[in-house]
Amino acid sequence: MTTSTTDMAHDDHGYMATGIKRWLFTTNHKDIGTMYLWFAFIMFLTGGSMAMVIRAELFQPGLQIVNPDFFNQLTTVHGLIMVFGAIMPAFTGLANWMIPMMIGAPDMALPRLNNWSFWILPFAFTILLSSFFLGGAPNFGWTFYAPLSTTYSNGSTAFFVFAVHIMGISSIMGAINVIVTIMNLRAPGMTYMKMPLFVWTFFITAYLLIAVMPVLAGVVTMLLTDTYFGTSFFDASGGGDPVMFQHIFWFFGHPEVYIMILPAFGIVSTTIPTFSRKKLFGYSSMVYATSSIAFLSFIVWAHHMFTTGMPLIGELFFMYCTLLIAVPTGVKVFNWMATMWRGSISFEVPMMFSIAFVILFTIGGFSGLMLAMAPVDFQYHDTYFVVAHFHYVLVTGSLFSIYAAAYYWLPKWTGHMFNETLAKAHFWCSLISVNLLFFPMHFLGLAGMPRRIPDYALQFADFNMWVSIGGFAFGLSQLIFLAVVIKCIRGGEKAPAKPWDGAEGLEWTVPSPAPYHTFSTPPKID
Amino acid sequence: MRSRNLSWLLLGVLFSSSTWAESSINLTEGVTGVSHDVYDLHMLVLYICTVIGLVVFGAMFWSMFFHRKSKGHVAATFHESTKVEILWTVIPIFILLAMAIPATNTLIAIENNDNSELTIQITGSQWKWHYSYFDQDLDYFSVLSTPRAQWDNLSGPGEEKGENYLLEVDKPLVIPINRKVRFLITSDDVIHSWWVPAFAVKQDAVPGFINEAWTNVDEPGVYRGQCAELCGKDHGYMPIVVTALPENEFDAWLKEQKVAAIAAAEAEKASLAERMTMEELMTLGESTYVASCAACHQANGAGFPPSFPALKGSPIALGDVSKHIDIVVNGKSGTGMQAFGKQLTLKQLAAVITYERNAWGNNTGDVVQTADVKAATGK
Ligand code: HEM
Ligand SMILES: [Cu+2]
Ligand SMILES: [Cu+2]
Numbered sequence: 001m002t003t004s005t006t007d008m009a010h011d012d013h014g015y016m017a018t019g020i021k022r023w024l025f026t027t028n029h030k031d032i033g034t035m036y037l038w039f040a041f042i043m044f045l046t047g048g049s050m051a052m053v054i055r056a057e058l059f060q061p062g063l064q065i066v067n068p069d070f071f072n073q074l075t076t077v078h079g080l081i082m083v084f085g086a087i088m089p090a091f092t093g094l095a096n097w098m099i100p101m102m103i104g105a106p107d108m109a110l111p112r113l114n115n116w117s118f119w120i121l122p123f124a125f126t127i128l129l130s131s132f133f134l135g136g137a138p139n140f141g142w143t144f145y146a147p148l149s150t151t152y153s154n155g156s157t158a159f160f161v162f163a164v165h166i167m168g169i170s171s172i173m174g175a176i177n178v179i180v181t182i183m184n185l186r187a188p189g190m191t192y193m194k195m196p197l198f199v200w201t202f203f204i205t206a207y208l209l210i211a212v213m214p215v216l217a218g219v220v221t222m223l224l225t226d227t228y229f230g231t232s233f234f235d236a237s238g239g240g241d242p243v244m245f246q247h248i249f250w251f252f253g254h255p256e257v258y259i260m261i262l263p264a265f266g267i268v269s270t271t272i273p274t275f276s277r278k279k280l281f282g283y284s285s286m287v288y289a290t291s292s293i294a295f296l297s298f299i300v301w302a303h304h305m306f307t308t309g310m311p312l313i314g315e316l317f318f319m320y321c322t323l324l325i326a327v328p329t330g331v332k333v334f335n336w337m338a339t340m341w342r343g344s345i346s347f348e349v350p351m352m353f354s355i356a357f358v359i360l361f362t363i364g365g366f367s368g369l370m371l372a373m374a375p376v377d378f379q380y381h382d383t384y385f386v387v388a389h390f391h392y393v394l395v396t397g398s399l400f401s402i403y404a405a406a407y408y409w410l411p412k413w414t415g416h417m418f419n420e421t422l423a424k425a426h427f428w429c430s431l432i433s434v435n436l437l438f439f440p441m442h443f444l445g446l447a448g449m450p451r452r453i454p455d456y457a458l459q460f461a462d463f464n465m466w467v468s469i470g471g472f473a474f475g476l477s478q479l480i481f482l483a484v485v486i487k488c489i490r491g492g493e494k495a496p497a498k499p500w501d502g503a504e505g506l507e508w509t510v511p512s513p514a515p516y517h518t519f520s521t522p523p524k525i526d
Numbered sequence: 527m528r529s530r531n532l533s534w535l536l537l538g539v540l541f542s543s544s545t546w547a548e549s550s551i552n553l554t555e556g557v558t559g560v561s562h563d564v565y566d567l568h569m570l571v572l573y574i575c576t577v578i579g580l581v582v583f584g585a586m587f588w589s590m591f592f593h594r595k596s597k598g599h600v601a602a603t604f605h606e607s608t609k610v611e612i613l614w615t616v617i618p619i620f621i622l623l624a625m626a627i628p629a630t631n632t633l634i635a636i637e638n639n640d641n642s643e644l645t646i647q648i649t650g651s652q653w654k655w656h657y658s659y660f661d662q663d664l665d666y667f668s669v670l671s672t673p674r675a676q677w678d679n680l681s682g683p684g685e686e687k688g689e690n691y692l693l694e695v696d697k698p699l700v701i702p703i704n705r706k707v708r709f710l711i712t713s714d715d716v717i718h719s720w721w722v723p724a725f726a727v728k729q730d731a732v733p734g735f736i737n738e739a740w741t742n743v744d745e746p747g748v749y750r751g752q753c754a755e756l757c758g759k760d761h762g763y764m765p766i767v768v769t770a771l772p773e774n775e776f777d778a779w780l781k782e783q784k785v786a787a788i789a790a791a792e793a794e795k796a797s798l799a800e801r802m803t804m805e806e807l808m809t810l811g812e813s814t815y816v817a818s819c820a821a822c823h824q825a826n827g828a829g830f831p832p833s834f835p836a837l838k839g840s841p842i843a844l845g846d847v848s849k850h851i852d853i854v855v856n857g858k859s860g861t862g863m864q865a866f867g868k869q870l871t872l873k874q875l876a877a878v879i880t881y882e883r884n885a886w887g888n889n890t891g892d893v894v895q896t897a898d899v900k901a902a903t904g905k
Binding site for chain 1: 550551552553554560563564567568571572575578579582583585586589590593594595596599600601602603604605606607610611614615618619622625626629630632633634636637652676677678679680684687689690691692693715716717719721723726727728729730732733734735737738751752753754755756757758759760761762763830832833859860861862
């Protein structure tokens with residue numbers, strides 16, 4: 001399996017085009033990784049500015065800034081951009097940069113596919129965003145439940161469907177590349193159980209992507225034909241079933257949430273041992289826990305649908321399976337805790353984000369556990385409690401892990417150390433504001449505020465104001481990150497090959513910045 | 527020193543949590559047997575999570591304070607222990623069982639729809655609820671009654687917001703206490719969700735399908751909720767209000783409604799003979815239009831194309847009267863345009879059609895009378 005790969009990369013070896021051509025035609029995993037990361041950050045700011053408008057509208061009761069229909073467009077596109085445009089491409093960017101360097105491969109296995117899977121993404125999001133100017137953007141929620149998204153849609157369905165198709169193709173190609181690279185290009189001696197956990201989690205994530213992206217493609221195609229070609233997959237008057245839509249969507253949707261968190265598990269499993277100066281506790285149980293989470297994620301989808309009128313037996317099945325997911329998730333959290341236990345801990349910025357990740361992600365896991373209880377979910381479902389839950393797992397979970405990764409590897413990428421003071425300011429501002437932003441949402445949901453509403457009853461006014469203030473502060477804090485990255489690229493203290501004394505892994509054996517081509521001859525692992 | 531402060535902080539958080547039950551940051555206990563069970567389950571999981579959180583975060587903070595490099599702590603070398611791994615796999619399974627068993631019991635109770643004494647069909651449509659009492663010949667629509675001037679601050683400060691801002695309706699659902707009331711929930715257009723937190727009832731209204739739910743309220747009172755599934759533009763503006771009355775008052779209320787229904791039918795008949803002037807029709811038409819049509823077609827008739835067409839200059843409003851009457855009375859299935867024949871009186875229908883044909887520069891001069899609507903539709 002682990003063949004020598006020197007001959008695979010020979011034709012563009014040592015050659016690097018200049019200017020725009022370098023980026024358009026590049027097949028270099030580092031260039032493509034960089035583009036993915038920048039793209040994700042731009043999308044993050046785009047989706048973020050929509051969130052700022054949403055929070056401004058919700059600052060006070062009453063309609064102040066936008067009308068209800070535009071409000072729905074903003075929430076929908078915000079969700080779509082954050083999921084498909086920010087979190088997922090950021091992880092793909094990290095995979096591109098780090099997997100070859102971590103397994104001692106010269107590049108990704110399918111470099112041209114790699115170029116292609118990045119370059120179709122900007123088109124997907126151009127299509128999606130252009131709908132704002134062409135009759136209105138999708139306004140049916142990022143979950144696009146039929147028939148609101150079909151017969152009752154505002155004409156944006158076609159834009160939406162084509163954009164999602166392109167994103168899906170990009171993800172599938174990216175996933176194929178990750179799997180082929182990991183299976184074939186590991187350095188001699190790197191057996192599966194010697195791979196860094198980061199590589200393992202991306203490996204499993206890639207399988208999830210290949211399994212569920214076609215399901216998403218299928219369901220949006222059915223949406224398209226229902227809307228424009230008179231089929232009735234989801235239209236009861238033609239013999240279809242709107243609830244069927246939700247089953248198919250969530251069969252994609254639940255694994256999708258794990259697509260957005262498993263890589264995060266891989267990241268903090270890399271950073272926490274580094275800054276605890278102690279090996280990861282329970283490596284093999286981490287691998288098994290990740291695999292069982294991935295498996296279970298296929299049989300819990302209907303926990304998003306407890307109120308749709310499922311039969312009792314179905315509700316029980318999905319409740320039990322969902323509760324079961326807490327077991328492997330717990331194992332992971334306990335392992336991180338045990339890794340830190342009796343370590344020699346220091347608090348560099350990647351570690352600060354990683355610790356915040358573990359604690360805040362666990363809080364999101366707790367609310368997940370509460371939501372899993374079907375009878376109580378009748379109260380929580382579709383309220384701000386759910387909004388709090390998934391922002392804890394996605395923002396303080398996935399996003400914080402991405403920040404941890406970025407700070408961890410920035411020295412390797414740029415060859416410079418980042419400005420620690422600014423980075424710490426980014427961390428503390430984010431940490432405080434993110435909790436002000438999302439924690440009170442639990443209270444709002446419990447007190448009865450539904451999600452996806454542009455205006456609310458007066459008893460929700462106080463918390464909404466706090467939440468909005470937290471939101472603006474969090475939004476602004478992210479600009480600090482931009483400043484750190486730009487400064488770090490421009491200059492700064494020179495980074496040694498291994499800037500973190502506790503770090504392990506092949507990526508630290510090459511100089512900083514990592515040369516354009518690394519591991520043209522595979523290293524030997526023993 | 528720092529760890530001391532931290533433990534005070536944690537204690538503070540814990541203490542304040544004991545006061546959660548009373549204030550509005552927690553789930554309501556509600557007024558039904560089921561809602562109490564649901565509340566207890568909620569508190570059970572909340573406490574379990576709090577305890578696990580204290581242990582895990584406590585251990586993490588402990589190592590952050592005592593096992594840090596700056597204090598000269600040297601890292602241990604252990605990195606696995608099968609015993610510990612088995613322990614923290616098995617213990618959570620037992621904790622989950624302790625949660626799953628009461629949850630299962632509550633769920634079984636929630637799903638037991640048998641032996642109800644009253645059945646009400648609830649139909650959601652964009653953006654109102656329709657309540658129909660089985661075997662009682664009684665049905666009506668329930669819509670938001672907060673005036674637009676209170677919520678629309680887009681062009682000015684707007685009116686002061688009332689106490690039940692956005693949680694008030696013109697005609698609440700009325701049910702008796704101490705009787706098992708069954709709800710059959712469905713929709714005419716997109717998916718809505720009927721939710722009253724005090725009953726712990728949330729059930730999706732799915733077009734073409736009927737879902738069941740039930741409640742048995744302990745205390746008389748007014749209970750408020752909202753639509754809980756995104757259903758389009760005015761999803762935030764379709765509240766639910768339920769008035770629970772003692773049994774005898776409920777029975778009296780039912781009788782009253784029947785008397786009122788008979789009176790309304792007679793008025794409807796009488797209106798057939800009536801011939802209204804253009805002015806009368808336009809006045810009634812405008813108020814009907816604002817109440818029933820402006821949500822989609824806008825007060826100025828411009829609509830929100832392409833979802834909701836403009837009526838100003840629309841070929842139907844300017845063209846054949848019978849087509850116009852037809853679409854207003856029978857609606858158009860598969861679109862937001864509902865069959866208003868069920869919702870408005872003949873007089874209101876005549877007035878609103880006249881209004882649409884003569885407002886905003888649609889100067890057709892046509893006058894539509896009650897009898898014309900009747901004749902065109904056989905309503
Ligand atoms: C302990 C693990 C978890 C459990 C038990 C859990 C459980 C649930 C449940 C039951 C819901 C449905 C709530 C409702 O709509 O009533 C939900 C929603 C959601 N969860 Fe989780 N969850 C877990 C972890 C995660 C993770 C890791 C992510 C993503 C990184 C995630 C993302 C989401 C999202 C995005 C939604 C909302 C979907 C929507 O309705 O728009 N969850 N979760
Ligand atoms: Cu899920
Ligand atoms: Cu709704």
